Amino acid sequence: MAKQSSKTDQAKGKAKPRPSAAAGDDTKITALTLEPAPLSPEMAAYFAKCEEKLGFIPNVLKAYGFDMAKLTAFVGMYNDLMLAPSGLSKLEREMIAVAVSSHNRCYYCLVAHGAAVRQLSGDPVLGELMVMNYRAARLSERQRAMLNFAVKLAAEPWLVEEEDRAALRQAGFSDRDIWDIAAVAGFFNMTNRVASATDMRPNSVYHGQSR
Amino acid sequence: MAKQSSKTDQAKGKAKPRPSAAAGDDTKITALTLEPAPLSPEMAAYFAKCEEKLGFIPNVLKAYGFDMAKLTAFVGMYNDLMLAPSGLSKLEREMIAVAVSSHNRCYYCLVAHGAAVRQLSGDPVLGELMVMNYRAARLSERQRAMLNFAVKLAAEPWLVEEEDRAALRQAGFSDRDIWDIAAVAGFFNMTNRVASATDMRPNSVYHGQSR
Amino acid sequence: MAKQSSKTDQAKGKAKPRPSAAAGDDTKITALTLEPAPLSPEMAAYFAKCEEKLGFIPNVLKAYGFDMAKLTAFVGMYNDLMLAPSGLSKLEREMIAVAVSSHNRCYYCLVAHGAAVRQLSGDPVLGELMVMNYRAARLSERQRAMLNFAVKLAAEPWLVEEEDRAALRQAGFSDRDIWDIAAVAGFFNMTNRVASATDMRPNSVYHGQSR
Amino acid sequence: MAKQSSKTDQAKGKAKPRPSAAAGDDTKITALTLEPAPLSPEMAAYFAKCEEKLGFIPNVLKAYGFDMAKLTAFVGMYNDLMLAPSGLSKLEREMIAVAVSSHNRCYYCLVAHGAAVRQLSGDPVLGELMVMNYRAARLSERQRAMLNFAVKLAAEPWLVEEEDRAALRQAGFSDRDIWDIAAVAGFFNMTNRVASATDMRPNSVYHGQSR
């Protein structure tokens, strides 16, 4: 992390990452030994954009970096789900990400997306609440219904039925919104498992962000 | 389904789909009302290829068809995971798909990928075993270890640790193979939830395939 | 299986059993080594009737065949529960059998009674739905209430209370019907465990029946 | 309960049943209204034997008394399982009954079979331990292995595999014994559910027996 990016950090209110014995060596990203592949031009440009906008490359991208096809597919789906236009705000999508990751107790995703909730909401405590127990948060009925659906889907997808969708419609969500809630909740049920299976370690810079 | 595709069906040993009161109307693919978007040229070509190779368009593709970006991202990730070169055979990837979907009791994925296991293995009972309880199947140590890992990851991802990875290595899997097991298991933990959240219905043609 | 019974098979629309590496050796019925006892006259007549009507002896009967008293008691209870007059149709009793066996992931009972649901309903997909997740089936309110009760009884019998019985009465069931639902659900909670404890293997002929 | 049977009670060291507000009306045996059928000669003789030996008719028999075929089938299976020759002692079979019923929190079976454990063992505390948590009891390795298997079978039958049977063989059980453990455990998984489904109430006389 060069001087410049450090300046960028301060501009964005991010704390400087501190070494942590409990987190372990930040440079070993997963428990698997997989040789990085050369970045494709598309992915090289994307990494450069991350570096510029965030000041670092999220470790999940480096973890996928052993295979350009897999990295590209992951980035494509991630960006569509989390950034494309939707009836759900970007913050709401991150709230789903963290509430699902809390159910699955996924260290990587809780750290990275907990930081995103803090940053997007400007309410650091909201990030903590999503990590700890979303039921303790003071939320609008809409957001509460959204998280109830997402966490039920994480915990017992076989029990989700029409009445669960009806509760979302009752809370003001359109059918398209319901798809998006399901898709985001589903996606983090995937990434939680890839991260847990490989002991993926988050960039330590996240910890101090937007506190 | 025109005469021609029916002939294709017979050539592939697929039974003609029968109407089922219990399965309901095959033409209503999900519980959500989402207008199909015009197919992009890439997706139109992909659908044509499905029609040609399978004789039908899998309903999950039609379900994603309301948004070309989402459909494209899904197809990209699916094809990479299930068809790209890997230390896991295509059959093994389908076995993971079904064992995970059995844990999550996902009707769509059990039907569609159960058929794939029957077809790829030429052993229809293997498909049933993956649907019902993979622990009752006579499997090689390798495949048993693979499914133990995948189903633990589905059920309690927070408990997966180094000793679980060690068991896979012991069974002969490389680190790259471990990634692939995790990625396929993760992916079906996603699709199981999208399917359950939307009550996605499988093409009825799957039921009779490769029995 | 002689020529004649093979003819019987075709007459009944049953497929010829195929060997399956995953299912293992069909002639080893359980993991226990128990010497068959000589059939009592009553049981010899019953086995002959099975051979005549079904074309084979269900393996569960052979498994109990080491002790005539146990076999006779099992057959007596089974036939009363599944075949005697009841407010529940034979199909409904088989639906309970499969939904309970799905909760308990019992390979033997899912195969044998899944076939029975397919045969009695003439709707092969109904059999699959009972195996995979009964909640995904399009059922009458009556049958849905029946299965909700049976599966709750399988999963958390300690939580069943008056309101659960009230829901059955509301769906049109008499007190005698409630007994029968409980008794059939209870019975398969027994057989699921005997089968799982002994690794009981179903006759392979079931797999192709009524597809 | 006439004078004579009261005398019989004392001879057997049974306490006189006391009315209990919490247990409710002892004469309403289940929550279902089912007309008693006339006793068949065989069942009339059996009831008379119960009255003579126990001083009362166990309520479960009265509950089945609406249908002679069902009552006869139940009595046949029960007596074979619990009283016929077996490598398991009668006490061990009752210990399985209670440990399984404790897992399922079945009031009827815990009361009736808890009393049986107290009586057969002459150790009232053993009855309490089976009701409360068999893991807290000082048991032989044999009995501990037996109950571990029975309770795993009650809780998660889908996880029972060869290594569980191997543990029983290691503890000295024959294959026939393993069948009997499975059959008794299975049976109480059935009766626990019939009792819970119908809110079956035990004879109050059990409570004071063999304390």
Next chain:
Amino acid sequence: MAKQSSKTDQAKGKAKPRPSAAAGDDTKITALTLEPAPLSPEMAAYFAKCEEKLGFIPNVLKAYGFDMAKLTAFVGMYNDLMLAPSGLSKLEREMIAVAVSSHNRCYYCLVAHGAAVRQLSGDPVLGELMVMNYRAARLSERQRAMLNFAVKLAAEPWLVEEEDRAALRQAGFSDRDIWDIAAVAGFFNMTNRVASATDMRPNSVYHGQSR
């Protein structure tokens, strides 16, 4: 236990403790070897009062006796919770203790507090019902609501929300009563774990009390 206390026992209707092979040696109170500390004057007086009132020292007190500060803190909290003025009767507090201990299957607490429920209620069967399954008891709406809350708090505290408190208020409980229900339920969730962690053994005298 001297002659005198034996007389006290009879006066209180307590049975004489019998040795039990299954319970093991009554004089080894926990699985930990911890040297008793000299009793402080306050605790010596308290032990003397126990001896006088109960005829014995509850083993939990002896278990804490290795450290006077810990013993004093435990006794202070216990006596406040179970004996101080409250909108809950002493019996109700003991009912919570046993229902929570039943959820946690804690042998020590079920024995000791099951006896207390029998004694305080004068209804021995109520004690059994709390041990076995409080849902099978005929309770007032008030007591049923109280136990529903306490057992949910034991089982899934993260799901307790305003509607659970509302149900208690609906059943007539004040906010202070809700605190007391929570505090008693919480306390036994603590002691259940201390007892299970140390294999704490109850005084055998409890078993025969108030039967």
Next chain:
Amino acid sequence: MAKQSSKTDQAKGKAKPRPSAAAGDDTKITALTLEPAPLSPEMAAYFAKCEEKLGFIPNVLKAYGFDMAKLTAFVGMYNDLMLAPSGLSKLEREMIAVAVSSHNRCYYCLVAHGAAVRQLSGDPVLGELMVMNYRAARLSERQRAMLNFAVKLAAEPWLVEEEDRAALRQAGFSDRDIWDIAAVAGFFNMTNRVASATDMRPNSVYHGQSR
């Protein structure tokens, strides 16, 4: 919070609490309306000491403040457990507190004791790891064994047996240490439930501490 205590805050490296919509009104400490009692001299002195040392009164103390006997008993037990001499360091006791509270998803305790882990360890990430999933932390064998025991005790206390205690002894813990692990784990199983039952809200100052 006066100017002075604000200065104290800075001296201690604590961030100034920020209002959070998601956390709600910091001045409403629980969902129960309980009138504060006048502080006893002992408790007044204790509150003054908190104010001096911490710069604030932890909300749990205010929550207990409606009754001096309860507050005194709570403070007595808390201080003995967390601050008295022990083979466990203060940090280790706080790690147990947070790992148990994570299992129980208790917002209050995760916030308050997560801050304590950050502060005592000087490793903010260790606090996050205890909140999110202690299994992802790089811990010594000793601390890992300690948390395995504590979390098993939280999750399934009925399964704790001699082999669990043996694992602690193997990791170097004395019998007295085992007691302390059990007692601290037990205590937070209590407070988690009191906090969840009453929707207890942590002081917002905790959130920014020792980041």
